[in-house]
Amino acid sequence: MAYTVFKLTDYSASTLLKTFADAKLAFGDGMREVKSEAEWKVFRDLWMARKNGILTQINDQFKKAPKEAKREFGQHLNELKQYVESEIDGRHKFSEDGSGQLAVQFESVDISLPGVRRPIGAEHPVIKTSNEMVRVFQKLGYSVADGPVVETDYYNFEALNFPPNHPARDTQDTLFISGQEGKAQRERLLLRTHTSPVQIRTMEKMRPPIRIVIPGTVHRNDPADASHSPMFHQIEGLAVDTNITFGDLKGTLDHAMKEFFGSSVKTSFRPSFFPFTEPSAEMFVSCFICGGSGKRGAEPCRPCKQTGWIEILGCGMVDPNVFEFVKDNGYDPRKVSGFAFGMGADRIALLKYGVDDIQLFFQGDVRFLQQWA
Ligand code: DAH
Helix, strand or coil, X not given: CCCCCCCCCCCCHHHHHHHHHHHHHHHHHHHHHCXXXXXXXXXXXXXXXXXXXXXXXXXXXXXXXXXXXXXXXXXXXXXXXXXXXXXXXXXXXXXXXXXXXXXXCCCCCXXXXXXXXXXXXXXXXXXXXXXXXXXXHHCCCCEECCCCCEEEHHHHCHHHCCCCCCHXXXXXXXXXXXXXXXXXXXXXXXXXXXXXXXXXXXXXXXXXXXXXXXXXXXXXXXXXXXXCCCEEEEEEEEEEXXXXXXXXXXXXXXXXXXXXXXXXXXXXXXXXXXXXXXXXXXXXXXXXXXXXXXXXXXXXXXXXXXXXXXXXXXXXXXXXXXXXCCHHHCCCCCCCEEEEEEEEHHHHHHHHHCCCCHHHHCCCCHHHHHHHC
């Protein structure tokens, strides 16, 4: 219903009150009838236009009002103006689906309500562990390198001395990207099963000597259980120079473990096999939970299975066959030697924090993760 501005003859307090209340109601009715952006503009101009808008017309009435009524009239007028302006001021949005619905009709803020608490995030325990381990090597002068999680067969296997069809590939439970059959084998894509391919990628880019650590995500086709996850994290290391020996490997890793787990841990190296290192070893640290005794009071120590030792990583001297793949960048196997190692960050975090199920790291339950905040 169209609203026509009043023309007053009676300026009594009660008439003013009623007149302005009517104007306010008319504004509210008019606003409810608005159904589109176009109608909204018309409505806004009807009330707010400088020239002949309703507020302007009422203002003209104010000018004609007798002196004695000015104060009262002015107060009502100001109040109406404020109301109209605040309702119109940027509060209306039409939903974009063309339905003509007001998306937000009256948006009001109750400033007495408590605010929304936005907690500060915290480092994830696995990333925290990984960062701490990386830091230990950075202090020894190592720099950080990284590479792609979706990798080619060449970097994940071939250049690491896993020839096509070699049985050592079976140990890696690889997740292959589908639809790669049309490509040459070395170009086929897969999810990297270890961070070792970054050894090759970095040696292609940087000439020796190099000392690098490589933290990163890897995948394997392992069903999830308390100690396995198809996605997990590794920290890789590589040092190449002239005259690097197994003694350097042992000294470096022994120092790193003491720095990470505490100066009382011992290390033990046992023969192993990896295609890309020769000789290869598994490194154990004395159990930092039971102090190497295999017992916790009268109870058996579970993390070390009562052996007093915990397996932490694989390592070895870089196989000359690996250097052959990057020979042209200064890695002549007759001139340089190096050592490498790789460990699981998730496993170390499990042990370090006494968590008994790796799945907890990946379920995103804030109650669990908050313990590291
Ligand atoms: N890439 C190996 C794995 O995931 C771990 C490893 C062993 C890395 C020995 C190394 C190494 O660099 O020298 O099973």
